[in-house]
Amino acid sequence: xxxxxxxxxxxxxxxxxxxxxxxxxxxxxxxxxxxxxxxxxxxxxxxxxxxxxxxx
Numbered sequence: 001x002x003x004x005x006x007x008x009x010x011x012x013x014x015x016x017x018x019x020x021x022x023x024x025x026x027x028x029x030x031x032x033x034x035x036x037x038x039x040x041x042x043x044x045x046x047x048x049x050x051x052x053x054x055x056x
Contacts, residue, residue, distance in 0.1 A: 001056050002035035003044060008052035015044035015053060 002023075005015070009030035016024040016031060023037035024044060033044070035056070045053040 002038035002040060003033050003042070003053050004035075004056035005031050005033055005044075006052050006054065008050045010050045010052070012049060014047045014049065018043045018047045 005024075007030065011026070011030055013026070013031070016026070020041065020043065021037050021039055023034045023039075024031055025034070026032075030052070033053075040055070045051075
C-alpha cells in the first residue's frame with residue numbers, strides 16, 4: 001500500500017528529493033504522493049522531520 005502525507009506536513013520538500021521514482025510533488029498546502037508511482041520503499045518517511053508520512 002502506498003505511503004500518504006498527512007496534515008502534519010510542513011512543506012519542507014525533504015521527501016520529494018528522496019523519492020527514487022519521483023512519486024512526490026508539491027500540492028496545495030502540503031506535498032502529495034502519487035499512489036500509482038509509489039513503490040513503498042519508505043525513503044520519504046525516513047527523512048520527514050514532522051513525521052507526516054505514513055503507510056496508507
